Amino acid sequence: MLAWLHRLASPKRFHGLAGFFITWCGWGALVLFASGLYYSLFNSPPDYQQGESIRIMYIHVPAAWNSMFIYITMAIASLFVLVWRIKAAAAVARACAPLGAMFTFLALATGSLWGKPMWGAWWVWDARLTSELILLFLYLGFMALQSAIEDKDAAARAAGVLAIVGIINIPIIYYSVEWWNTLHQGATITLSEKPKMNTDMFISLILMSLAFKFYFVVAVLRKARNEMLEREQNSQWVKEMLGGSDERK
Amino acid sequence: MNPKQRNRLILITVIVVCVGIAVTLAGIALKENINLFYNPTQIAAGEVPKDASFRVGGLVVEGSVRRNPGDLKVTFELTDGAEQVTVHYEGILPDLFREGQGIIAQGRMNAEGHVNASEVLAKHDETYMPPEVQDALDKAGNIEDAAAPGTSSKPAKGY
Amino acid sequence: MNDVTNIAKTTAIEPSLGRAFMAMLGRDLTLAYRHRAQLANPLVFFTIVVSLFPLGLNPDPDLLRTIAPGVIWVAALLAAMLSLDSIFRSDFDDGTLEQILLSPHPLSLLVLAKTLAHWLITGLPLLLLAPVLGGLLDMSGEALGVLMITGALGTPILSLIGSIGVALTVGLRSGGGGVLLSLLVLPLYIPVLIFAANAVGNAAGGFEVTGQLAILGSLLALSVGLAPLAAAAALRISLN
Amino acid sequence: MNDVTNIAKTTAIEPSLGRAFMAMLGRDLTLAYRHRAQLANPLVFFTIVVSLFPLGLNPDPDLLRTIAPGVIWVAALLAAMLSLDSIFRSDFDDGTLEQILLSPHPLSLLVLAKTLAHWLITGLPLLLLAPVLGGLLDMSGEALGVLMITGALGTPILSLIGSIGVALTVGLRSGGGGVLLSLLVLPLYIPVLIFAANAVGNAAGGFEVTGQLAILGSLLALSVGLAPLAAAAALRISLN
Amino acid sequence: MNDKTNGHVRLEVDRLELTRNDRVIFTDLSFTLEAGQILQVEGHNGAGKTSLLRILCGLTMPSEGVVRWCGENMRDDRDRYYADLCYVGHYPGVKEELTPLENLAMVKSLGRIREGVDIEEVLERIGLPFGHEDQLCSRLSAGQRRRIALARLLVTDARLWILDEPFTALDIAGRRMVEEMLMSHAKAGGMVILTTHHAVELGDCNVKMLHLGA
Amino acid sequence: MNDKTNGHVRLEVDRLELTRNDRVIFTDLSFTLEAGQILQVEGHNGAGKTSLLRILCGLTMPSEGVVRWCGENMRDDRDRYYADLCYVGHYPGVKEELTPLENLAMVKSLGRIREGVDIEEVLERIGLPFGHEDQLCSRLSAGQRRRIALARLLVTDARLWILDEPFTALDIAGRRMVEEMLMSHAKAGGMVILTTHHAVELGDCNVKMLHLGA
């Protein structure tokens, strides 16, 4: 099992797999963004209460979902680094952090833009908003720790511990709206119930969310792959690969 | 059992016990009302602080909103179905503020037992639909479910 | 010189976890006692930060009473954070930490002993000083009582979570030190701050505080159980 | 090898103070740029500390608005203080500080260059971030304006006074570092805090602020004039 | 030395590799150490001697390879391995604010120790002048501190000694004493791994050499 | 070397005494150094060599006594003295996050320098391999860093060189090069004060010895 895991995640193998996903998810993201933007800007109706402001949702919600999803990805990758010491996982975790911070920031920013007209305040210190802000700090801490430790392997493992400790924040973000009476609304879209949402809105939201997810996959794999190449530049397989491309010239 | 196994067992027991305590206590905590939004019933019962600012939540009573012409002063009634409380506010109200809508106000009690609000926030619900659908629902008289989910989905806590 | 070899003829006493735990705790307390002049530093810092507020704001007693719980807890957080470095720093510098890592005991329990010592040295004094400062900020009797309870539940969490943070940063010579530590640790401290200050505030207004106290208790149980494990893992990485 | 001696045949260029000042400043900025990931740390710390207060207090916008000036200034004080160590620490550790002491220029001016660099790296970003956080705490437009002015006058004072504190403590390896520094420096920061926070509070209330600003200005002038001298003297003592 | 000594105690090092910041320090390093053997690791400055010793202690993680103690991967049963190990590294691991007695009492409570060992006796044997055992270690000279670090070897009942430049700061008499300690340990069935830039005189012991750095 | 070199340039040390924590390190130490002379300070570890050199630089305050440069107390006119002084101490004083070029450019802007000196040329002469002048110094080996520290001597136009163990970390070629530098400096009318645990070969220069520590 272990050997299998290592083989699957060997830098060379990872490079190939990542290339495959980057290509296909790249196209997927493009198509999804195009259709998602069309749907959300032109095809979905305004809300009965919020009017046109509802369209902020098509960025806010996918960004917020991504912010949590990326953190979970980062923590799982960190677990692989700590337990099985897989280099590809370290590169993935490292690549996740800035993306996650970006999406968290996007969720915070669009949330406040939305909050002003809807709630009447840019910012309130309720549980959902606060925990999302903590998420941003956790990402920043992860990046700061990574950059402070010189040895790359040690940095990946140390930051991994932090990522795993911080995962406790994720259920808090997710369930905050149920555990506390937040100003932020509860979940509309759950696995158990039919969403109380108009179908066109729903489709737009899903399209945009998928587009964001695909974009994340492409971005994270590209970053991770570049980093792996840089770190492995002296290894046999990279030399072979580069040599191969030289011959093609 | 060698000492090593014993140590490991102790370690695991301790962790399990700790996590168990943590979960139990968290359970107790969630039964309590932590992020206090007082509802009008509690206000009527005099449970709110005299000289501190607090939050009150409820539905804006239909037809109770009185705006002062000329300035931004507004007065309205909040209800949780049982009791009502009067709220005074000066400032721009959020877009979602309308009669029948759930809102949260932050403020203090004044001498007459009214709330002087420094902030009024509108709480949105989990329902999204185009206006036409809303019209259709209105016609069908099916309004409660759509417009007051704050009360219908979570009656016990905030409002 | 021949005598040296004699010792090798005896039989062995197996290591005992309880003994190791107590020795670790005792050692750290002895060391703190040898530096007793520095014991006061976090307390003085705490006092200064708390007194910055009446200075920075207008000293209206009503206002001070309202902000007192938050201010005291924020100051306690910062004082605890600044004192964290002492948990592992000197042991790291002189190589004792290596020796602790090489002892035949679960590292996490030794870390727990060190964290306990840190709490006894900084958390407990802060806890005892807090009501005095609360009194200065005009807090009521009940509020002071709850302040003590939240302190008793909260300050150990600060030491425990903090131990993870320092364990992660102890190996860094020039990592921007203190600021980095604060970046790692403060976000994790926020829940303690929220519930503790909220409980004290509620107590001042005469409301129920069981909910908040229960959450603090649950955080404490969780961190007693898990923080030493994380800190131990972090130490092994830092010493790599 | 014979070439080595060749160099000795040329004539000399006398040292120039302006050149030395600019070189010092440029060097510190370059070094900061090489560690640019760490440039953000004080800012993040500042943000976290400011956001601790709404979390610890009741998030009533009225209340937040009242305490905002104090909170922002206290957080700025703490952020500036934690970043102070970087002024001399790394130079001390690798012996560059010795070389600076041995340069044929008034040491106080070189110290001023280093302090200026520190302010550009930490004070200026804090100054720029402050209005954003002030906005989060619901401060009014005029108050934000005055916040900027007090920041522009006050943050340089923090760097200048701070340079004296670090110069005094830089030689101490294990002096309880951070806490000791805070004990030295925070009391000296208090006047800045009082007048700056007071000015912002007054501006929010719509009152006159020229008095406070004048005092801040005079403090600034005083510290520009005297702090580098004191810091230079302290450095010579620390390196003894 | 307890009874298990006569069993199949051995240290196996299997294809170790260490890279630091993508630079290979050593690779494909394997050897076995049996009871009674002494291994001396040689190499120029920066060859990786200290790093190797730290890997053997489980302090540093190798990039590849495993270290086995009594046939089992040392990482799988740290506690057992560490009960058998005593490491004296570059840093003395002596707390300056404690007295020699307190320092060794700490060693005593942490690990597996020889029964009936008397710390004052050990201090005397290791050559600490009388009256110094109650002084804070910060008052001691570098050589005296190193002696206290080495006294750990006599307090614990470790079978495997790992010593990084143990002769640093010692005078000639001190060096001689440490050599005696090493020899008698090896003769009693213990194992030693050491690095040093000094010439060592270990009599008729079974000494293996390992050269690092091309 | 500028024109004042041929004047009455001399360093006078008058009855220096240093106590550390109430322990006398040295006392009643006097000597004079004239243009063209080299002073080598000897003594066992902890004898006070480094302390003496730091006093001569004005970094450490002596308990008693004065240091005079060209007849004037060095503390009364630091700027003049420091324009004439170049000190290379235990710490290299090389910033790791700067490149060698940047490090020396800093030296150039701080002190009095030789006209027309070209830093790249100096780096080449001092033996830094080509291509390393643009790398961060943290990537360099200890010996290479020491060479950059010594390159300061060739950039500045100091008459008095104070060197604390300049040969540390240098290989034989490096040592030879430094010796040449010292000799040519003395011949051109400069002065050198150095400590070292190595044997130095300074040809027919005017070398004085000073022994510290009883």
Ligand code: HEM
């Ligand atoms: C800065 C302020 C805000 C933050 C930090 C924030 C944060 C989040 C987060 C983390 C989620 C994902 C949680 C989940 O999947 O259950 C979320 C979802 C959502 N947010 Fe926000 N939000 C903010 C403001 C707003 C505002 C003002 C609105 C609209 C009035 C809003 C509407 C929504 C909606 C509709 C969802 C999707 C809920 C679902 O269906 O699962 N948010 N937000």
Ligand SMILES: Nc1ncnc2c1ncn2[C@@H]1O[C@H](COP(=O)(O)OP(=O)(O)OP(=O)(O)O)[C@@H](O)[C@H]1O
């Ligand atoms: N933490 C680290 N990060 C990166 N490189 C390191 C680290 N520690 C050591 N090295 C490098 O690893 C190499 C081996 O170092 P090590 O300390 O093992 O050498 P050594 O053989 O013990 O040398 P010495 O004889 O000087 O003690 C050196 O080139 C060093 O620069």
Ligand SMILES: Nc1ncnc2c1ncn2[C@@H]1O[C@H](COP(=O)(O)OP(=O)(O)OP(=O)(O)O)[C@@H](O)[C@H]1O
């Ligand atoms: N800052 C200090 N405080 C107290 N004592 C000191 C200090 N610096 C040095 N000493 C003591 O002064 C004495 C002389 O130290 P110094 O560094 O001058 O010796 P040295 O001759 O240069 O030795 P080495 O050959 O090891 O370089 C030593 O005994 C040392 O312990």
Ligand SMILES: [Mg+2]
């Ligand atoms: Mg070594």
Ligand SMILES: [Mg+2]
């Ligand atoms: Mg010396």
